[in-house]
Amino acid sequence: MAINMITPRVGLTGELTVDGVIFSENGVIMIDNGWGKRQGREILADLRAIDKKLIAIINTHTHLDHAGANYFLYKETGCMIYCTLYESLMVRGAKQLFPALFTGSPNPILDGLDFSESLNPTALTVIPYDGQVTIDGVTFDIISTPGHSDGHVAVAVDNILFCGDAIVSPDWMRPRKLIYMTNPTLELDTLNRIRESSYDLYVPSHGSPVKDPNEACDMMVEMLSRIETFTREALEDGPVTLDMAVKYVSEKLQLRLRDLRTYNTARVTIQCVLNDCVMQDTMDYTVKDNMFYYKKLAPGETREAKKKMR
Numbered sequence: 001m002a003i004n005m006i007t008p009r010v011g012l013t014g015e016l017t018v019d020g021v022i023f024s025e026n027g028v029i030m031i032d033n034g035w036g037k038r039q040g041r042e043i044l045a046d047l048r049a050i051d052k053k054l055i056a057i058i059n060t061h062t063h064l065d066h067a068g069a070n071y072f073l074y075k076e077t078g079c080m081i082y083c084t085l086y087e088s089l090m091v092r093g094a095k096q097l098f099p100a101l102f103t104g105s106p107n108p109i110l111d112g113l114d115f116s117e118s119l120n121p122t123a124l125t126v127i128p129y130d131g132q133v134t135i136d137g138v139t140f141d142i143i144s145t146p147g148h149s150d151g152h153v154a155v156a157v158d159n160i161l162f163c164g165d166a167i168v169s170p171d172w173m174r175p176r177k178l179i180y181m182t183n184p185t186l187e188l189d190t191l192n193r194i195r196e197s198s199y200d201l202y203v204p205s206h207g208s209p210v211k212d213p214n215e216a217c218d219m220m221v222e223m224l225s226r227i228e229t230f231t232r233e234a235l236e237d238g239p240v241t242l243d244m245a246v247k248y249v250s251e252k253l254q255l256r257l258r259d260l261r262t263y264n265t266a267r268v269t270i271q272c273v274l275n276d277c278v279m280q281d282t283m284d285y286t287v288k289d290n291m292f293y294y295k296k297l298a299p300g301e302t303r304e305a306k307k308k309m310r
């Protein structure tokens with residue numbers, strides 16, 4: 001990897017993710033850091049080549065491909081880790097909480113997932129969801145951008161917005177049919193706020209930086225709209241289980257769920273879209289014959305579960 005400078009003190013690096021490298025008074029501050037020891041070692045080699053010390057890392061969110069080298073880099077450099085309260089809980093409980101959220105089980109199957117390098121409870125500093133943080137002479141704006149993850153933030157410095165996964169660039173989105181999402185309603189609000197912003201450059205963690213975020217925002221909105229349309233279609237002929245909905249929507253999107261990871265990504269996003277519809281009273285659910293089903297509401301009908309609560 002190499003560091004590609006885009007302003008005198010802001011550079012980009014990374015392979016799987018695009019990470020920020022900001023030159024500070026005594027070294028560099030990173031925004032996200034990629035996945036695991038390998039990328040961590042490459043980051044350290046890059047910094048050695050320019051004779052800079054890693055002072056701190058700001059995590060936009062704590063998914064493995066963004067915060068996966070936290071602990072390795074902390075052990076190697078003593079750098080501080082900054083993230084929001086919700087994401088800090090994920091980091092502190094990385095071995096338990098995040099896998100449970102991603103897989104839907106407190107005792108998950110962890111084939112191929114290793115959280116040991118992202119856990120770093122001793123060096124965490126909690127940053128506000130909206131506000132500013134000054135680290136080693138550099139002031140960063142922190143902007144709440146939930147939807148992809150609950151405590152997700154974008155980070156602005158020198159009028160460049162590091163978007164994390166609040167948006168992905170169109171070149172990344174096109175071949176993919178579905179991006180992981182935990183709250184579609186919050187994501188739509190995040191996209192609106194990104195559209196209304198006026199930064200010189202938007203750096204999504206995946207894909208290329210863009211000057212105008214509107215195309216990326218449009219593609220995210222279309223993706224969420226397609227998933228909701230297909231989930232509603234899946235219910236047309238009667239109640240469906242979550243797995244029936246996942247199968248229907250995946251086939252409509254021409255997605256092939258080839259392993260546990262791709263299945264979990266699709267399942268979480270589709271389930272969150274379904275749950276959003278239920279919570280907004282535009283869909284219903286029932287438990288019947290020891291099975292959980294989503295089902296559609298007739299016009300004017302109220303959810304049964306809510307009726308029973310009254």
Ligand SMILES: [Zn+2]
Nearest residue numbers: 061063148165
């Ligand atoms: Zn992510």
